Amino acid sequence: MGYSQATVILFLVLAFAMAATPAFSVVGWEERNYPNPRLCLREITKTPGCLAELSRSLLRKNLKFRRECCEVYQGMSDKCHTWFFNQRKYTPAYGNQVKDYCAQKFGITLAPSYRVYHPMNQPSLQ
Structure with a gap:
């Protein structure tokens, strides 16, 4: 695997982790909005x-x-x-x-x- 492929994969993994963080947060949707x-x-x-x-x-x-x-x-x-x-x-x-x-x-x-x-x-x- 080349340098550019590894960079792209790392970027995608980090982007997914950042996008998924709110979904897995400790505080539920109701607790934040009600x-x-x-x-x-x-x-x-x-x-x-x-x-x-x-x-x-x-x-x-x-x-x-x-x-x-x-x-x-x-x-x-x-x-x-x-x-x-x-x-x-x-x-x-x-x-x-x-x-x-x-x-x-x-x-x-x-x-x-x-x-x-x-x-x-x-x-x-x-």
Whole structure:
């Protein structure tokens, strides 16, 4: 085997090793991309009564929140928003309604492009 063939083979082996490293990493995909649920619940319950307001508004199909709860909603991380509004009765559509309510009622907004998506679906371009 000549010098150039050995170099090419060595290069290919190193390239494969570098490409395979993320696939064999210790931390799984979910651990890197999904938040810790306890930390998310801690964010939501920072202000007493906000979780109850979210539940009550959903059951009564009538959005009504205090300014403090909208501020808590605004302060949640993107990962926690997505995690929370994909739990049983809390859907991405409801998360977007809460976002719109807080923006209209109190002027509390998230990033303009922010929308709650289901983690398995790709967001549509709007």
